[in-house]
Amino acid sequence: MTSQAFDEMGKGASLHPAYAAIADWLRETPAADLAAKRAEAEVLFRRVGITFAVYGEGGDPERLIPFDIIPRILARAEWQTLSAGLTQRVRALNAFLADIYGKQEIIRAGRIPAHLIEGNEQFRPEMQGFLPPGGIYTHIAGIDLVRTGPDQFYVLEDNARTPSGVSYMLENREAMLRLFPRLMARHRIAPVNRYPEDLLATLKAAAPERAGPDPTVVILTPGSFNSAYYEHCFLADEMGVEVLEGPDLFVEDDIVYMRTTAGAKRVDVIYRRIDDDYLDPKAFRPDSMLGVPGLIAAYRAGNVALCNAPGCGIADDKAIYPYVPAMIRFYLGEEPRLANVPTLLCEREEDRREVLANLDKLVVKLAQGSGGYGMLIGPHATQAERDDFAARIRAKPQDYIAQPTLALSTVPTLVEQGIAPRHVDLRPFVLSTKDAVRIVPGGLTRVALREGSLVVNSSQGGGTKDTWVLEADPIPSTAHGGAAAC
Amino acid sequence: MLSRTADSLFWLGRYTERAANVARGLSVASRMAGLTAELNHEGDEWRALLVAAGCEPGFFQKHQEITEEAVIDFLVRDPDNPSGIIPCFAAARHNARTVRTALTVDMWSAMSDSWNHLRRIGPADFQGEKLPGFLEWVRERVLLFNGAAMDTMLRGEAWLFVQLGTALERADNTARLLDVKHEVLESEAETTVAHGQWQAVLQSFSALRAYHWVFRDRITPARIAELMILRPELPRSLIASYNRVCEVLELIAAEQDGRRGEPHRLAEELRTQLRTGRIEDIMEAGLHEYLTAMIINTAELGEAVQAFYIRA
Incomplete structure (x- = not known):
């Protein structure tokens, strides 16, 4: 797999110009120095406390996601292409959500089969006929991209509900600035640290009109046992807003308040990092201890904004994913700028036959799973595992989709044996208001640290890298030379 | 002592x-x-x-x-x-x-x-x-x-003189660091570069997150100046430093049966100016002029402290 994968840095005559200074740096820096820097990075991340909580699996519950010190680089032109494609895609996803909870014109036009929506657990009939302020549903989207060649980028999946990882994007950059000021001075790297401000502006723009120019924004977290708890606190701190748990809020007369030492304070916008199911025991799961009773009624009354809107899951469902290109054509009248990975839906009979006949070549995923769980990577699986999946697909075909195994691109990565290519993906974060779509250049690069592995999820042993979008080609170290000291 | x-x-x-x-x-x-x-x-x-x-x-x-x-x-x-x-x-x-x-x-x-x-x-x-x-x-x-x-x-005169030195130095430093960036802070043009500079100014005071907690809004130069000059809750602001200077000078006076002099008068005058200042007026009259005056006044106050307590 690795041998045929596209390496983003390249070498010799095929060395990507954006990586020129990195190539020099890797050649000139002794292995021991790189190892020392990696150890220093770990101390930094421990100190900041940026851990990924994994409970119930034994071992240290507060794990560090491994950070790789070799950056992943995109040239300005590459990023502009991606950025335009991401903007287009998220605009279409928001248009789809407004339509599917409204008139459902896309179904009537025959572009998406009705049963994929109606029978879908992610579709929230409670939200029908309600338009959120500004008509935006997914204010914060994380779109996972993979690459197979110089110009071949694919959207692997859309995350339209509560995508996480942006704190790693920001902390990775801080760590690099701390560890490698010299190396960074040789590059013109587009800054990422506006993200918290952009996020706050996005959240404020979602506020109900009556809240005025300075709405009260809060973050709602499931609590300190959640794997992304660090991120919830980090973003709250960077924006200067409170991070709350369900019991900190209450609803009276369809108005949401937080409990403070100075009494009840009205809340206008909730950036919720809790799944729909747990938001409000009165509306969704009655056993939820995390949510706020009456929240959805307050939301529907237009007294509070929820970001992202409940019901966004229908837009990033894996069974809906194959129809995103159709959405782009239908709502925007444009051709998709970013390609989908060809996807087989096991519930379609001919697709299913093809999947079952080619299990050794395909990746099979749960239509509603996330985080790399419940997934079969055909070429790497044993016959017994494939037989097991075949039986599961026959029993519940609507639960499964299949895609070809893509030769994901690689980026040089520091591993035990030295520097070696490892597969990566990219999650840019897309912020939407009714007036604008904002994307901080780059995003979170996740890297599969095990040799040959294609699974980048942090719950499955993936690491992260800083992602640099260059505004110009780097200054080679030779030109810098003695002047490197100045 | x-x-x-x-x-x-x-x-x-x-x-x-x-x-x-x-x-x-x-x-x-x-x-x-x-x-x-x-x-x-x-x-x-x-x-x-x-x-x-x-x-x-x-x-x-x-x-x-x-x-x-x-x-x-x-x-x-x-x-x-x-x-x-x-x-x-x-x-x-x-x-x-x-x-x-x-x-x-x-x-x-x-x-x-x-x-x-x-x-x-x-x-x-x-x-x-x-x-x-x-x-x-x-x-x-x-x-x-x-x-x-x-x-x-021990909370005696020794403690107070260390504190006086720290607070005066901090006031001087805050005024200088801001003054060096006065051009960046007097332009409202929000380019990526300017924004990075504004963040850097706040970082140099360890006040980036404090800014967000105080204003909960986008970074603007006038607010940075307000935070660093007029906001008493930020421990490195000019007013916070002068509050501390005045407080310490009063405590020293209390240790000395109420002996007061030029340092007390001057510190109180500067503090009053900060307390009643409005950021709009400061920006309009010119941030650089304001800060230059502050730096000179702070140096004068340092001199007055030396003259009153050390060389007297």
Whole structure:
């Protein structure tokens, strides 16, 4: 797999110009120095406390996601292409959500089969006929991209509900600035640290009109046992807003308040990092201890904004994913700028036959799973595992989709044996208001640290890298030379 | 208390604070140079830092041109620069030694350990990629020293003179760091570069997150100036520093049966000016003019303290 994968840095005559200074740096820096820097990075991340909580699996519950010190680089032109494609895609996803909870014109036009929506657990009939302020549903989207060649980028999946990882994007950059000021001075790297401000502006723009120019924004977290708890606190701190748990809020007369030492304070916008199911025991799961009773009624009354809107899951469902290109054509009248990975839906009979006949070549995923769980990577699986999946697909075909195994691109990565290519993906974060779509250049690069592995999820042993979008080609170290000291 | 003792404690407070402030300034300049939105202007960051530290004339007596390495050397090690980090520690330690008995064991240990480390290091320990780690170490050592004073020092005149030195130095530093960026803060054009500069100004005061907690809104230059000049809840703001100066001067007066003089009058006058100031007026009349006046007034106040307590 690795041998045929596209390496983003390249070498010799095929060395990507954006990586020129990195190539020099890797050649000139002794292995021991790189190892020392990696150890220093770990101390930094421990100190900041940026851990990924994994409970119930034994071992240290507060794990560090491994950070790789070799950056992943995109040239300005590459990023502009991606950025335009991401903007287009998220605009279409928001248009789809407004339509599917409204008139459902896309179904009537025959572009998406009705049963994929109606029978879908992610579709929230409670939200029908309600338009959120500004008509935006997914204010914060994380779109996972993979690459197979110089110009071949694919959207692997859309995350339209509560995508996480942006704190790693920001902390990775801080760590690099701390560890490698010299190396960074040789590059013109587009800054990422506006993200918290952009996020706050996005959240404020979602506020109900009556809240005025300075709405009260809060973050709602499931609590300190959640794997992304660090991120919830980090973003709250960077924006200067409170991070709350369900019991900190209450609803009276369809108005949401937080409990403070100075009494009840009205809340206008909730950036919720809790799944729909747990938001409000009165509306969704009655056993939820995390949510706020009456929240959805307050939301529907237009007294509070929820970001992202409940019901966004229908837009990033894996069974809906194959129809995103159709959405782009239908709502925007444009051709998709970013390609989908060809996807087989096991519930379609001919697709299913093809999947079952080619299990050794395909990746099979749960239509509603996330985080790399419940997934079969055909070429790497044993016959017994494939037989097991075949039986599961026959029993519940609507639960499964299949895609070809893509030769994901690689980026040089520091591993035990030295520097070696490892597969990566990219999650840019897309912020939407009714007036604008904002994307901080780059995003979170996740890297599969095990040799040959294609699974980048942090719950499955993936690491992260800083992602640099260059505004110009780097200054080679030779030109810098003695002047490197100045 | 002996005037000489008071003098040493006052300067112990000032030099310790100055070392940490130079470290803050250096780490922000190095960060900005690393961000390099405008590579050609890299030297500007280092020049601005020299100006803020009041070191530009001294620097050009020894160097022809501004380079990163030369500025770092001048601001960290050069024994001819009394505002350099290592010379500041040397002066602070010298002052600490002359008043050894006025310090607690914890304060003395913090100072000694810092000095024993600094006397052995060379450029290889603070140049290039070692710089951020070194600067962090400096800040941690000053935090340790301040924490030791806070936790263990008897609340008498000795304590008050250390505090007076720290607060005055902080007021001076805040005015200087802001003044050096007054052009950036007087332009409302929100380019990526300007935005990075605004963030850097806040970072140099360790106030980036504080800004978001106070304003919960986008960064604007007028608000940065308001936070750093007029907001008492930010411990490094000018008004907070002057509140502390006035408070400490009153406590010293109470220790001395109500003896007051020019320092009390002048500090109170400056504080009143800050308390009643409006950011719109300050920006309209010119931030640079305002800050220049503040720097001059703060220096006058330092003189008045010396004249009243030390040389009297």
